[in-house]
Amino acid sequence: MPHMDGSALHDFLAREFPQVAGELAVEALDEAGITLRLRVSERHLRPGGTVGGPSIFLLGDVAAYCAILSRIGPRRLTVTTNAGIDFLRRPEAGRDLLCRAEVLKLGRTLAVVDARFRSDGDVAAVARANFTYSIPPDGVS
Numbered sequence: 001m002p003h004m005d006g007s008a009l010h011d012f013l014a015r016e017f018p019q020v021a022g023e024l025a026v027e028a029l030d031e032a033g034i035t036l037r038l039r040v041s042e043r044h045l046r047p048g049g050t051v052g053g054p055s056i057f058l059l060g061d062v063a064a065y066c067a068i069l070s071r072i073g074p075r076r077l078t079v080t081t082n083a084g085i086d087f088l089r090r091p092e093a094g095r096d097l098l099c100r101a102e103v104l105k106l107g108r109t110l111a112v113v114d115a116r117f118r119s120d121g122d123v124a125a126v127a128r129a130n131f132t133y134s135i136p137p138d139g140v141s
């Protein structure tokens with residue numbers, strides 16, 4: 001069983017990361033990972049009218065963070081130490097973005113997460129990313 005379910009993750013983000021919590025929603029959560037939705041609005045668009053890279057990265061970073069916290073509990077100081085992203089296709093402006101983030105390895109100090117992004121209603125990936133996080137030492141949350 002996960003240490004944090006979708007509702008607990010939602011409450012955690014609302015409390016700890018209110019800057020973005022309102023535009024993100026947990027779609028699905030299971031043992032392997034999470035699907036997080038970005039409610040796309042005007043502020044996520046780049047010149048040309050497609051969803052911009054910073055917004056895609058934000059969605060992936062929070063999805064990966066939540067995938068890890070669902071397994072280890074609310075360790076706030078779990079921090080991103082490495083990330084790489086391939087932008088494959090232009091996501092459409094008028095559709096939400098979904099990110100599926102799966103924990104490939106959960107160690108004592110490092111967690112490695114694989115993420116795929118698609119526009120809602122499409123199957124083709126618009127981006128893929130890898131994230132590594134440092135899990136804080138015992139006693140540091």
Ligand SMILES: CC(C)(COP(=O)(O)OP(=O)(O)OC[C@H]1O[C@@H](n2cnc3c(N)ncnc32)[C@H](O)[C@@H]1OP(=O)(O)O)[C@@H](O)C(=O)NCCC(=O)NCCSC(=O)Cc1ccccc1
Nearest residue numbers: 017061062063065066077078079080081134135136137140
């Ligand atoms: C801390 C570490 C990852 C590793 O450090 P090292 O090279 O091993 O050693 P160093 O001497 O520098 O520090 C050791 C001291 O640090 C304390 N400690 C605290 N936490 C941790 C931890 N997790 N892991 C390890 N240590 C941790 C620890 O108790 C110790 O304290 P002490 O000395 O005994 O009193 C460092 O490279 C760093 O901070 N990098 C920048 C990371 C960054 O800013 N990322 C971007 C933003 S993150 C984000 O946005 C996430 C997010 C996503 C989505 C949504 C929301 C959030």
